[in-house]
Amino acid sequence: MKIVNRHLQFPKANLVEANGYGYIHVAAEFEKPRGPFPRNTARKRKVLIQAKEIADRLQELPEIRNVHLFEALLIPPGRGKLLKQRQGNVHLAQFDVVVLIETYAQEMSQQVQAHAYFQELLLLLTEQSHFVHKVAAANARKIAEVDKSRQGVFLFNYFYADDVNDLLPVWEYTAGWFTVKTGLDNSTLLLPAEGEASQYGLINHCRWDHLSDIVPDLLFRPTFRSYVLDNFEINGIAAMPVLYKLFR
Secondary structure, three states: OOOOOOOOOOOOOOOEOOOOOEEEEEEEEOOOOEOOEOOOOHHHHHHHHHHHHHHHHHOOOOOEEEEEEEEEEEOOOOOOHHHHHOEOOEOOOOOOEEEEEEEOOHHHHHHHHHOHHHHHHHHHHHHHOOEEEEEEEEEEEEEEOOOOOOOOEEEEEEEEEOOHHHHHHHHHHHHHHHHHHOOOOOEEEEEEOOOOOOOOOEEEEEEEOOHHHOHHHHHHOHHHHHHHHHHHHHOOEEEEEEEEEEOO
């Protein structure tokens, strides 16, 4: 791992033992955003209602711990020069709908994906959107479990890397900035399962209470650029964050 701006030293985030759950992350792009804000057309609302009904049925399966449906609040338009230079290597994440399925064990993900309810959900999202990304994953690192029992501002941060082996150490190095500057006290980092064809080497998932807890720090704190983004860039890593809320 290469490090720049070593004089900026933030304490490492306190990590706890990763959980043994399995994850199925399904992300879909329905409407191209206008600037940073996603569009909410009547067609998309109808699909979200249908997806929620299927998700509620999935929730009843014995293998499943939780199913949650998210809709985008904010999709940042600028993703940095690295992604422009790597255009064609990775899909630019602008997902306005996400379904996150948690299974009680990683090996259960495959049988859930074979179930008729999941296939119905995947078909709905595929037919109604213009791009779908699906990946089975495991929890690679954890600050704490993400509380999805109540509304909030949820991040899914999609990471591209020239060398995926750099992702975990760079994420660990920069995570302390978020705990110090934004008060972040939760995060479950999703690592694609072996053999999965994922566009993204990692997907970070976490939560804040309000947009004001995170957005001003990303826009106005100089150390976000010098400590976080510059260390991503020097290691050939690009982050594509999208902020969401729960769809009820």
